[in-house]
Amino acid sequence: MRTLSLLLFLTVIFCEESSSQEAKVDNEPRETSTAAIKTALSFINxxxxxxxxxxxxxxLKDWIDEQSQVTEQFKKELKRTIAKADQQEPQLGIGADPIFDAQDYPENGFEVDTSHKESDLIRVQGKEWKDFKLNIKMTLKNGQWFVNGIGMINMSENERFER
Structure with missing residues (x-):
């Protein structure tokens, strides 16, 4: 009888601990989404x-190398994009800023517009230029959010904004 009581007690304790861990997991996406937004805004600003x-x-290449908020894949793709444009059009280059995907940009910075948890895209808009929008593709690595795409870099045509 004592063994049965001990077994029952341990089962109840284990179930309670498991439930509390599940509750923590349910709250995690909200927290990581906030962290992703903060990282995206910090980088773009x-x-x-x-x-x-x-x-x-x-x-720009050296500045990007110093940024800890972007993935190595992003850094490589930015450098590749610039080098390819310089090779094809030595005097013109890309013809637009590869991160803003435009020639002009909101000089007063950006604020969050929307985020899409299912795709890890965060949409930002100019603080004083609300029509200027960018999607920022985020990726989670080792519990930390990083920018992995924006503007012309690592973004599909559907993820970019038309200018």
């Missing part, structure tokens, strides 16, 4: 600051 600097001390 740092990029605006970089672009607003009329005499940047470093090239």
């Amino acid at each position: 740092k990029y605006v600051d970089y672009c607003n600097d009329l005499n940047p001390e470093i090239t």
Whole structure:
């Protein structure tokens, strides 16, 4: 009888612990979504600051290399895109900013517009230029969110905004 009581007690304790762990998992997407939004906004607004600097001390490729909020795949694709454009059109290059996917951009920065948990896309819009929108593709690695696509970089035609 004592063994049965002990077994029953352990079963109840185990079930309660399992339920509390499940509750933590259910809350996780909301928290990671918030973290993804913060990372996306931080990156795009740092990029605006970089672009607003009329005499940047470093090239875009070097600046991107220093960014810990983007994936290595993003860094490689940006460099590949720039090199290909420079090779095809040495004087013109890409003809637009590869991250903004445009020649102009909201100089006062961006704010969140919407996010899509199912696709890890976060849509941002200019703070004072509401019609200027970008999708930012996020990826979760080792519990941390990273930018993996924006503008011309790692984005399908359907994920980009028409200008």
